[in-house]
Amino acid sequence: MQSTVNAIGVNRERFLDELMELLRIPSVSADSKYSSDVRKAAAFIEQKLKEAGADKTEICSTQGHPVVYGEKIINPSLPVILVYGHYDVQPPDPLELWSSPPFEPVIRDEKIYARGACDDKGQIYAHIKAFELMMKHGELPCNVKFLIEGEEEVGSSNLGDFVRANRQKLSADIILISDTAIIANDIPSVTVGLRGLSYVEVEVTGPNRDLHSGVFGGAVANPINALCEMIASLKDKHSRITIPGFYDDVCELIPEERKAMAEAPFNTGAYKQELGIRDVRGEDGYTTPERASIRPTLDVNGIWGGYTGEGSKTVLPSKAFAKISMRLVPDQSSDKITSLFKKHFESIAPPGVTVQVRAHHGGNPVVTPSTSLAFMAAGMAMEKTFGKKPIPSRSGGSIPIVALFEKELGLKSVLMGFGLDTDDFHSPNEHFGVFNYLKAIETIPWFYFYFSELQKKDKHPGVSA
Ligand code: BES
């Protein structure tokens, strides 16, 4: 792998320029006005896979945004790594909070600022560049397949069908994903768990039309007040979720596991300061890192209704709405939690209002093995390039397709990400360190190398590599 890795320096500027070109394409999957840009990003990715040396590339259409597929099979008897990532991004708003426009990438303080810089364009592009270098230097040690989708940020709702229809094509030994974070640039980590997600939208209806709040106020239920009461009742004074059965399937960590987690560096003061909060808040009996990774949550993501324009309008509104997400942990099931929520929320509607609950996309939580060859290979690769053994860490985010890959392909994933939780993905001023981008390009080939070596030894014990 040495020639590959040595070549990163001389290619640095080009690697950055190409990523910036990708970041200029506003591939926002949630908003249909960007759908031609989403296709443009897919075409760009396909082109770059081809140029890097993939011998088969395709843009596969789905019911939604296309999936880009590419592969390089050097020898069918060698292992196959399936690289998964996404080229779509979250909407960039609120635009006024960006220091530079979200789709005009700039490098400031050794960080690339743009929507998607870290999540996930920068990380998936690092894979393409690592592959390009391994090809160029004749150092690709195994087969590789790329599956790069355009709907991750809207729940990957069509990828399941694609995977089911293409089981053979996607057959592999391991799935490698860089769409998560390390603890810090000097504290590498490999993600060993992701939370699942249930996402619902609720609609509370009171009177059949907006009313004068003086004439009717006090006598008719206000749906916004009712919604607030209902939401407030979803957690008790210990910040425990009150939906009956919500915790039934939650796996509690054993004390040794919690102890190991507590060894990862975490500074509450710095955390509060960085976020501008006076204090942290969450479920009693758990630390901040635990609350944000191994415990389930319920959060209102948006709430609206009534008059929100300039000045005041004395109105008793007819309707109120909220979007609510619940992050789930093993062994909770997204479908089950969504139906428990629906049943409970409908049951707590006060007199005078009616409630409707609609389910959005979701996904199941996962823990990935931390004793597998692939996990060892990720550890060895990171140790090689960071100079330190990575810490296994559970992440609070969700990548719903990971559980689906396990179910449909019978394949485990290795979550070897290179972002930082402070990279502001989904927020204004998303960025990705130049260090992180280049470190990814350097580490990925070593994963290929160690994974191939370990697989060989596993197949032919005793024969040295
Ligand atoms: N890359 C993130 C998931 C993530 C973020 C993992 C931080 C680990 C650390 C992914 O693109 C994402 O944002 N997923 C969504 C879920 C999806 C269904 C919209 C999420 O977690 O909100």
Ligand code: MN
């Ligand atoms: Mn992502």
Ligand code: MN
């Ligand atoms: Mn994301």
